[in-house]
Amino acid sequence: MSDYLVQFNNISKFFGKVIALKGVTMKLRKGEIMCLLGDNGAGKSTLIKTLAGVHKPDEGEIIVEGKKIIFDSPKDALDIGIATVYQDLALVSLMSVTRNFFMGREPMKGPPFFKTFDIEKANKIAAERMGQIGIDVRDPSQAVGTMSGGERQCLAISRAIYFGAKVLVLDEPTSALGVHQASVVLKYIVKAASQGLAVILITHNVHHAYPVGNSFTVLNRGKSLGTYEKKDITREKLLSMMAGGEELDKLEVELKEMNRLSAQ
Amino acid sequence: MSTKSKSINTKTDTNQDERLKKVSKLKLLLNRPELGALGGAILVFIFFGIVAGDTGMFSAYGMLNFLDVSANLGIIAIAAAMLMIGGEFDLSIGSMIGFAGICIAIPAIYWGWPLWMSIVFAFSMAVLVGYFNGILVVKTGLPSFIVTLAMLFILRGATLALTRLITGRTQVPGLRVLIENDPVAWIFATDTFKWLFTWLGSMKLIALRTDGTPLATGIPPSVIWFIFLAIITTWILMKTRYGNWIFASGGDKIGANNVGVPVGRVKISLFIGTAVAATIFATIQVLDAGSADTMRGTLKELEAIAAAVVGGCLLTGGYGSAIGAAFGAIIFGTVSMGIFYTDVDTDWFKVFLGAMMLIAVIFNNYIRRKVTESK
Structure with a gap:
């Protein structure tokens, strides 16, 4: 019995002749944040969908808490505690915070056959949970469309945690956000991990990943370039692995500037 | 940020309703989707109250008249609204009305089925048609506009061809x-609250026929x-x-x-809902008229x-309300009947x-x- 909460061993996925993923391995312990880095087209989306149970891997195995698991559908992954928060967040902007929070898993009350959606309880829980992460939901029946991008991201993560996620897969949670909003979301991710969740943070933004990650896996053209503990790798090394050496030279100047800005 | 969250947490813990009270009742109402239709319905009533108040439009008989028209449209409009909230259209509602009508009439008249069995048959066909619409839309991912437009022609054509x-x-x-x-059949063909109208008639509160029975005999099933x-x-x-x-x-x-x-199951069930609503509409009308017409329900889908x-x-x-659609139907029903009571050409x-x-x-x-705008 390993001490890993979840292991993805040698995952490969082919679409016809196209090799989308080849032999990707990732291992996570409780409370750990693994950042999956990769440029556009590196195979991040395919990997996420494989983790989430949307795609079945053609090779390799998924081991959760020591048991080999085969996902037939996203629901299987969800049931076992692997919750994926996609870039689109699975939030309906026209619906209220509460209705979004409990979408698909509404709390019910009343006798059998006459069960109704327990809106009061749902409102209370939603407001409570959002309050815990410092988001002021004045009225849980307000539409999600009125919330900022960071708040929406936090709502989606908070929802996944509330419904028993053990492994949180986050797809580019900060890509659409400004610096401040991104830091709020990252802070929340760290907090979630410290409560015992394993987090897979998928991003192409090393600056967001490096401060929060415990380990880093770099994906390039469908293959893993290896997994590194934080102490074994620098931010610059990660960047160069992601982008390739030549690109780095060109970017170095710009990035220094960005580093300076984000440090401010 | 941390100070902000702290103050909010304590606030949440002590009194949650405190912040909710700031939103006035009026503002909450303004956010409801049916507000426009409710306002519209009230305006329409005020308009006809002024223009046609003394013409008999608002007598018991006149009111039942426009309510009947509104209700018939409302039955399919509500189902159409549910489907629209679910993100799809059903353009085959009108054709389904015609189809359901002959599904009742042909077995009952030509095959000697008891009427109830024909009605059950019509509803079974509605479930099938709705299911077929739904499964096509869900499985193919084609726009429901196209799929149900095809069904509009198929059903109307089949109705005409089979009947002939x-x-x-x-x-x-x-x-x-x-x-x-x-x-x-009584479920679709009985006027209710007859005693009330008889009583109102006997008290001379509503208009009577020459034989002493009230002109308006009861609330129509629609x-x-x-x-x-x-x-x-x-x-x-x-x-x-x-x-x-x-x-x-x-x-x-x-x-x-x-x-x-x-999502697939939800959408399919909503398509079944519109087909069943069309069949309720058809059953009421067919039993009321005593006959089925292959062209019944033409263009009703667009009105719905x-x-x-x-x-x-x-x-x-993703947005809308059933009660709003009901008000929408009342607006159309009232205007379509009310226009007869005014000098305006019905065209x-x-x-x-x-x-x-x-x-x-x-x-x-x-x-x-x-x-949806961000704050």
Whole structure:
């Protein structure tokens, strides 16, 4: 019995002749944040969908808490505690915070056959949970469309945690956000991990990943370039692995500037 | 940030309602999708109250008249609204009405089935048609506009072809005699609260025929069905899990699917809903007229969608209300009948219908922007 909460061993996925993923391995312990880095087209989306149970891997195995698991559908992954928060967040902007929070898993009350959606309880829980992460939901029946991008991201993560996620897969949670909003979301991710969740943070933004990650896996053209503990790798090394050496030279100047800005 | 969250947490713990009170009742009401339709309905009543107040439009008989028309449209408009909230259209409602009509009439008249069995048969066919529409849309991912447009032609054509094949004509009369003592037909053919109208008549409060019976004999079955459906669908939307799933399926079907909402099943059930509503409409009308006509229900699908849109449904789904569609139907029904009581040429009704819809869409668009804009 390993001490890993979840292991993805040698995952490969082919679409016809196209090799989308080849032999990707990732291992996570409780409370750990693994950042999956990769440029556009590196195979991040395919990997996420494989983790989430949307795609079945053609090779390799998924081991959760020591048991080999085969996902037939996203629901299987969800049931076992692997919750994926996609870039689109699975939030309906026209619906209220509460209705979004409990979408698909509404709390019910009343006798059998006459069960109704327990809106009061749902409102209370939603407001409570959002309050815990410092988001002021004045009225849980307000539409999600009125919330900022960071708040929406936090709502989606908070929802996944509330419904028993053990492994949180986050797809580019900060890509659409400004610096401040991104830091709020990252802070929340760290907090979630410290409560015992394993987090897979998928991003192409090393600056967001490096401060929060415990380990880093770099994906390039469908293959893993290896997994590194934080102490074994620098931010610059990660960047160069992601982008390739030549690109780095060109970017170095710009990035220094960005580093300076984000440090401010 | 941390200080902010602290202050909020304590606030949340001590008194949660404190912040909610700041939102006035009026503002909450303004956010409801049916507001426009409710306002419109009130305006329409005021208008006809002034223009046609003394013409008999608002006598018991006149009111039942326009309520009957509103209710008939309302039955299908409510189902169309539910489907629209779920993110789809059904253009085959009108054709389904014609089809359901002959599904009742041909077995009853030509095959000797008891009437109740024909009615059950018609509803079974409705479930099949709805299921077929739904499964096609869900499985192919094609726009429901196209799929149900095809069904509009297929159903209407089949109705016409089959009826002519079996009966040699396009109308099937002779149903009236079968209604009496039928165990099911009364559900669609009984005027209710007759005692009330008899009493009102005896008190000389409502107009009487020359033989002393009241002109308005009771609440027509369409109105009862209409009220029943409006209540039940509103309850479903606001108070049940399935209601939340309808909003979710229409608002963002991929997102909803990702969090475990059975979007396909929800949509299929809503398509079945519109077909069944069309069959309720057809059954009431066929039993009332005593005959089925292959052309019955023509263009009704567009009126139903118009009423749903006036009632606050967005064409893109995820937003709207059943009660709003009911008000939308009342607006159309009232105007279409009320126009007879004025000096206005009835040809103008369609102009009104179009203008009303246009205003509603502009209004709804504005509301949606307001609801979804970031703070």
